Amino acid sequence: xxxxxxxxxxxxxxxxxxxxxxxxxxxxxxxxxxxxxxxxxxxxxxxxxxxxxxxxxxxxxxxxxxxxxxxxxxxxxxxxxxxxxxxxxxxxxxxxxxxxxxxxxxxxxxxxxxxxxxxxxxxxxxxxxxxxxxxxxxxxxxxxxxxxxxxxxxxxxxxxxxxxxxxxxxxxxxxxxxxxxxxxxxxxxxxxxxxxxxxxxxxxxxxxxxxxxxxxxxxxxxxxxxxxxxxxxxxxxxxxxxxxxxxxxxxxxxxxxxxxxxxxxxxxxxxxxxxxxxxxxxxxxxxxx
Amino acid sequence: xxxxxxxxxxxxxxxxxxxxxxxxxxxxxxxxxxxxxxxxxxxxxxxxxxxxxxxxxxxxxxxxxxxxxxxxxxxxxxxxxxxxxxxxxxxxxxxxxxxxxxxxxxxxxxxxxxxxxxxxxxxxxxxxxxxxxxxxxxxxxxxxxxxxxxxxxxxxxxxxxxxxxxxxxxxxxxxxxxxxxxxxxxxxxxxxxxxxxxxxxxxxxxxxxxxxxxxxxxxxxxxxxxxxxxxxxxxxxxxxxxxxxxxxxxxxxxxxxxxxxxxxxxxxxxxxxxxxxxxxxxxxxxxxxxxxxxxxxxxxxxxxxxxxx
Numbered sequence: 001x002x003x004x005x006x007x008x009x010x011x012x013x014x015x016x017x018x019x020x021x022x023x024x025x026x027x028x029x030x031x032x033x034x035x036x037x038x039x040x041x042x043x044x045x046x047x048x049x050x051x052x053x054x055x056x057x058x059x060x061x062x063x064x065x066x067x068x069x070x071x072x073x074x075x076x077x078x079x080x081x082x083x084x085x086x087x088x089x090x091x092x093x094x095x096x097x098x099x100x101x102x103x104x105x106x107x108x109x110x111x112x113x114x115x116x117x118x119x120x121x122x123x124x125x126x127x128x129x130x131x132x133x134x135x136x137x138x139x140x141x142x143x144x145x146x147x148x149x150x151x152x153x154x155x156x157x158x159x160x161x162x163x164x165x166x167x168x169x170x171x172x173x174x175x176x177x178x179x180x181x182x183x184x185x186x187x188x189x190x191x192x193x194x195x196x197x198x199x200x201x202x203x204x205x206x207x208x209x210x211x212x213x214x215x216x217x218x219x220x221x222x223x224x225x226x227x228x229x230x231x232x233x234x235x236x237x238x239x240x241x242x243x244x245x246x247x248x249x250x251x252x253x254x255x256x257x258x259x260x261x262x263x264x265x266x267x268x269x270x271x272x273x274x275x276x277x278x279x280x281x282x283x284x285x286x287x288x289x
Numbered sequence: 290x291x292x293x294x295x296x297x298x299x300x301x302x303x304x305x306x307x308x309x310x311x312x313x314x315x316x317x318x319x320x321x322x323x324x325x326x327x328x329x330x331x332x333x334x335x336x337x338x339x340x341x342x343x344x345x346x347x348x349x350x351x352x353x354x355x356x357x358x359x360x361x362x363x364x365x366x367x368x369x370x371x372x373x374x375x376x377x378x379x380x381x382x383x384x385x386x387x388x389x390x391x392x393x394x395x396x397x398x399x400x401x402x403x404x405x406x407x408x409x410x411x412x413x414x415x416x417x418x419x420x421x422x423x424x425x426x427x428x429x430x431x432x433x434x435x436x437x438x439x440x441x442x443x444x445x446x447x448x449x450x451x452x453x454x455x456x457x458x459x460x461x462x463x464x465x466x467x468x469x470x471x472x473x474x475x476x477x478x479x480x481x482x483x484x485x486x487x488x489x490x491x492x493x494x495x496x497x498x499x500x501x502x503x504x505x506x507x508x509x510x511x512x513x514x515x516x517x518x519x520x521x522x523x524x525x526x527x528x529x530x531x532x533x534x535x536x537x538x539x540x541x542x543x544x545x546x547x548x549x550x551x552x553x554x555x556x557x558x559x560x561x562x563x564x565x566x567x568x569x570x571x572x573x574x575x576x577x578x579x580x581x582x583x584x585x586x587x588x589x590x591x592x593x594x595x596x597x598x
Contacts, residue, residue, distance in 0.1 A: 052296055053597065057403060059436075059444030062298055065468040069303045096590045097293060100301055118597055127595050134593065205443040205492055212439065213503045217493060219517040252491065253470060253525035254518070 024178035024187065026288045028238065036271035037235050038280050040191060040242045041086040041263075042168065043075055044151060047098065047248060049091050050119045054209070064248050068098040071251015072105070078256055080108050082263050087277040089115035089151040089168070092135030095142060102142045111276035112143050114150035114164070121153050129158055136162060149191075149277050156186035166191055166281035174239050176284045189284055191277050193242035197230055199223075199249045220258035231266055240280075293590045298475045299468055299484075300584045306529045309471060312575055316563030318532040319523075320488070320572055321366040322433070322464065323355060323539065324497075325374045326399035330439030331446060333400030334373050343540050348378065351543025358552050359390075362559040366537075367569040369395040369433035369464060372417040379424045386425045391568035393431035393464055394421055401446040402434075410448055414458050430570040433464035435536065436492065438502060443492035452477045456485050462573040465490030471532045472576040474583035484583050486576060488534070488569050493518050495536040500547060516550045523558055532572075533558075 031038060048064030072088075079086045088105050090112060095102060106112055117131035132154060136146040148165045156179070159167065167179070171192040179190045200207050202218050227243070234241050250259060266272050273280075311318050327344040328334045338344060359366055368385055370392055375382055382392050396402065397413040405413070414432070421429045432455050434445040445465050452475050455463060463475055466487035474484040492498050499515035519535060526533040542551050558564055567575075592598045 048296055057442065057444075058298075058447055058449070059467055060442050061296065063444055063467040065297055065299070066470075068297075069299065069301065069469055069473075073302065093596075096588075097296065098301060099589070122595070130595060134596075203493065205498070206441065212441070213505065215443075215498070215503055216509075216511075217498060218511070219493075219514045220521050221517050222514070252493070252522070253529060253531070254521035257521065257525045257528075 022180040022182070022184060023172055024180075025173050026175050026177055026284065029175055029240070029284065030287050031238070031273060032283065034271060035273040036238050038240050038273045038275070039231070039266060040168075040240075040277050040280055041079060041084055041245065041274065042151070042193065042242055042277060043072070043086060043088050043245045043247055043250075044115055045072055045088050045090040045094060045098075045101075045247050046115060046119050047094060049093060053119050067246060067248025067251055068094075068101065071247030071249070072098065072101040074251045074253075074256045075245065075247055076101070076105050076108055076110065078259055078263075079110065081260075082267065082274075084263065084274045085109050085111065085276045085279070087111040087113055087149065087168075089113050089149075090139070091115050091119050092117045092131075092138035095138040099142070102139075106143050111149065111278045112139055113147045113277065114139070114152060114154075116152045116154070125155065125158070128155060132158055132162055149281065156181045156188050159188060160186050165189065165285060166277065168193055168242060168277055171195075174234060174237070176240060176280065189281050191242055191280060192240070193244045197227060197241065198244040199255065200246050203249050203252075203255070204246070220254055224258050224262055227262060228265065231262075235269060235272070242277075293588055294479065296590075298466075299473050301586065303469050303473065304471060304580060306531060309529075309531050310579055311530075311565045313565070314563075315565035316530050317527045317561075317565065318572060319558055319564050319566045320532065320534045320569055321359070321364060321566070322435070322490075322534070322536045322569070323366045323368045324395070324433075324435050324536060325368050325370045325378065325539070326395055326435065326437070327374070327540065328371070328399040328437045330437055331401035331441075333396065333398035334371060339377070347538065347540025347543065351539035351541075352381065354543040354548045355537055355539045355551070358548060358555055361552070362555045364555065364559070364566050365389055365391070365568050367391040367393050367431065367464070369393050369435055370421065371395045371397060371399040372420040373398045375421050375424050382421075382424050386427070389568075391431070391570050392421060392425045392429060393433055393569065394418060394429040395433040395435065395464075399435075399437065401440075402451060403446050403448045405448060407450050407454070410450060411454050411457070414454055418458060428459070430461040431464045431488070431573070432460045432462075435465055435490070436495070436497075438497055438504060443495070443498055445490070452485050453483075456483065460485065462486045462488055462569060464488050464569060465536075467491060470526070470534075472573060472580070476583050476585065479585055479588070482583060482585065486573050488572065489532065490534065490536065494522060494534060496541045496547070497536075497538050500541045512547050512550050516554060519554050520557065523554075527561060527564070
């Protein structure tokens with residue numbers, strides 16, 4: 001009996017250590033001269049693609065369509081009015097649905113980055129590479145080069161091979177950190193985003209297939225207060241915040257107004273740096289390789 | 290657009306704020322839907338739904354309180370009415386019509402039609418249209434499919450044929466679409482431009498998703514949050530000069546603290562200069578003059594092996 005428990009103890013300890021070994025933390029980031037924290041505004045622009053992939057009904061598709069017709073344009077205008085350079089993570093297929101919006105975002109100096117080909121990563125690695133390359137080609141027809149960032153579970157080995165320098169899809173630390181794959185290979189910088197700083201968690205009914213009993217949709221005053229506190233905590237720590245928005249969610253008029261108030265208040269603090277994810281990633285790679 | 294069947298229902302971009310105009314140079318449009326359905330789930334109104342104290346409250350006191358609130362501020366609303374409720378509340382519908390409110394259709398029993406045959410769905414549309422016409426003396430111009438509390442999604446359910454059938458049946462508009470926050474075209478055939486105008490709907494301005502929702506648990510009454518949502522969205526739309534829309538259920542908003550919050554909100558809106566409040570059919574009539582046809586561009590979508598088509 002004791003030996004069985006001892007084996008379990010060893011196995012569990014080793015699982016924790018193996019996972020820990022895949023992460024290389026940066027204990028403190030030296031931001032550029034005069035900056036004490038970085039804030040990335042990111043938009044996952046998939047409009048109705050995920051709804052379509054999950055075979056959701058017509059009204060759900062229409063709800064997503066709002067992001068392409070209306071929401072993305074309002075986010076671009078909001079970021080431009082504040083001189084913020086944001087990162088738009090977009091599935092390659094969006095180029096065939098909303099090319100005007102992608103061109104406008106690029107023309108304003110926002111980063112266009114990968115969010116999978118059609119919002120999922122195929123299990124077959126050959127098809128996965130095909131999807132990654134299709135997205136690269138679709139986005140380079142807008143931005144003139146292949147993207148260097150992704151928000152996805154794409155294999156780090158393929159991302160490295162295709163020239164990606166960062167990913168942004170999980171939160172094992174407040175600060176950007178290096179992440180390796182299960183074989184401890186293909187280390188890549190991750191710009192963490194936390195689900196508490198994700199608009200869909202507060203406003204999007206039935207998010208990620210959740211049932212009715214799980215819904216507590218709320219209002220912008222509550223979210224403003226939470227996000228402001230999250231910002232302040234990292235501001236005082238000299239840290240990092242990634243604000244994850246969805247054009248079909250945050251593009252609604254009152255939410256744009258809330259973000260406008262939030263950004264205005266953030267900008268009033270000295271030393272807040274709001275560039276694209278790519279700029280933050282290149283800084284981290286240069287200063288904390 | 291680029292248009293893509295099965296993905297999108299309208300053009301690539303909405304109208305800019307500066308392109309949106311309201312009659313008499315009014316600044317912002319304000320429309321109200323009152324949902325007279327008492328269906329709790331996708332099967333539509335059942336005998337159990339009708340024989341419940343919640344429904345009794347909605348039919349009597351709740352409706353009186355909501356009507357009082359509308360009357361107090363001189364506001365018009367569109368009442369989305371299933372054929373079943375039209376029969377149950379025939380007298381009420383006649384009074385509402387006389388008072389200048391609009392009666393629109395909301396299914397036979399406000400059921401989920403997504404799995405019905407074309408013939409079955411068409412028959413239900415025709416029967417509902419004639420039941421409402423007989424009672425109010427005028428043909429309904431709008432058709433709603435509002436969500437029910439027990440639905441999987443908070444957008445309302447339609448079939449792939451609904452919009453086409455509504456066009457065939459002569460409806461001027463569909464009442465609750467989510468692809469925009471102003472009226473917009475729901476296109477059923479991109480090549481011919483066949484389409485139906487659609488009024489905007491969003492569940493964040495619908496009382497049923499904040500007032501004792503979900504149905505079981507603790508701390509599920511969020512009237513304060515609903516009120517803040519209404520006010521913040523109205524402020525934002527008023528500033529843009531677009532459109533604010535809210536959906537009310539008499540069984541929900543007609544009670545106690547909730548009706549007080551509703552009155553406070555309606556007073557706030559009524560005190561804002563340049564608000565154009567009308568029924569959905571009047572808004573649609575105006576829209577047809579402003580924006581006469583959908584703006585579509587040819588599809589640039591391609592099919593690839595290994596991808597969704």
